[in-house]
Amino acid sequence: METLIYCPICNSERLTNELSCKDFVASGETFMLSRCSQCSFLFTNPRPALSNIGKYYQSDRYVSHAANKSGLSFMYRIYDWVRNYSIGQKIRLIRKYNQSGKLMDLGCGLGHFLNGVVQSNYFDAIGVDISDDAIQYVKKTFGYTVLPESSLSNQPSASLDVITQWHVLEHVHLLNDRMATLKRILNPEGTMFIAVPNSNSWDAKYYQSFWDGYDVPRHLYHFNQQSFTQLIEKHGFKVVQVLPMVFDAPYISMRSEVHQHNSIPFIKGAFFGSVSTIKALFSKEYSSLLFVVKHQ
Template sequence: MDFKDHNVYITVKDHSVSGETFELLLDKDLELLKTHPQPAPADLGRYYESEDYISHTDGKRSLFEKLYHTVKQKALRDKISLIQKFKPSKGELLDIGAGTGDFLVVAKNASWNITGVEPSEKARGIAIGKGISFASQLSDVPSHSKDVITMWHVLEHVPDVEQQITELKRILKPDGVIIVAVPNYKSYDAQYYGKFWAAYDVPRHLWHFSKTAIKKLFGLQGIDLIEVLPMKFDSFYVSLLSEKYKTGKMNFVGGFYRGLVSNVKAGKNFDYSSHIYVLKNTKN
């Protein structure tokens, strides 16, 4: 995707690590945003060097982290239920960006044969301690070997989205299912908080998706979008962080209120703070 001549949609700051500023470029046809400039892959690691990068730790130091992990347990059970709705006969499951492995632990306990891929050595080490098996990299996963591939808030971190989708197509069985969760920059909370919207999370988030972007990008590989589901808790989580970035303090009342408003408005236009996309192979 060539964003060379595309317009600047918004300019945002890395609030959690570097304090650096980045532009988000808009592809109007795809309704996709690209973080610019994108750090070189070798430099990306330093932008994750924060004790507050919650998905790479099992930390429960603050009320916010405790709340996050409490809600996370219910979300994990809901994810398994969703997968089994579309794939009732359990088989091979690959989780890309497995983090500290909690989702794969739940999947394993539900009798799935599990494999993870995770670039963070720290997170991978925690997951291995929980009995999770990993492929060293995506290219090592055999072709047409997985019944289900999941990416929970991972696709936005991938440097080459088109190549990533090509790999997903290669790995997936002909009747397989891909489940992708990403933030939605067209949500009410994104519009309300603007440059302070926490889910922009530059430059760790290299891409920023809409429903149109997901449908078109996967459609190019013959993978159809068959269902879009809301992630209603994300509006509260993201709004709380956005309040912190905007005001300098954790405003639980304001964050909860904006999250609630976002979900109410999304009930009409179905633009939630984050979505889960269920996709299936249609052309092999």
């Protein structure tokens, strides 16, 4: 375990323990969330060191959920359908900013979005992932060579027109180093699309420590609009648009219901996910947010 003494965004030492959360997915262990009194950033603290976090990814959710045939497979089937549907939407959004060029899907996981981009023929696409299992899976399933995360440092400066990170940044140990790398490799006219769970959402407040968006200890950071914007601006970027990830709300709520061992989690999750989305029509605090980011 490693304990952060300073806020990773603003370096303040004024940290308070806010919420204790259980790892429902892999270990059953409990982790504390620390809040920075200065910039409101919420993060898992203490957290497993980079050298030790691998074992917390040893679960169906992260390793082989595409092949899961039991238990929560119904939920995964819905998730897969929604994901396939949303790929087209994401590509349309990206092309409003950059019509074509070189696109990196950073944290490409099982490669579904990467495959959608390749199939669209608009971009020269590369996938990057930290997991050897994911890299092998994408090779076997789609035939694409995915680069390991260590290759990021070899990426030429200003070489990418688009960088996408779908629920990835909250997993990155060396957050400021990663941001500096992104700053270097993104073309001056390029655009980043970064989706993260929103810890200010209605469903986060409703489910509290059972909220699936916390997903400790794999999620090291629990962004809200304020803390995300502060991180981005610290590294010379600006947020140009904030969009909802509307399909995430029912999914996150269903999983949160499962964590509570509630009956009919699919129906309750769909209901409370819808409540969260309706509330967010007014507050703009959607369950997950997609930030469109460019150089300052």
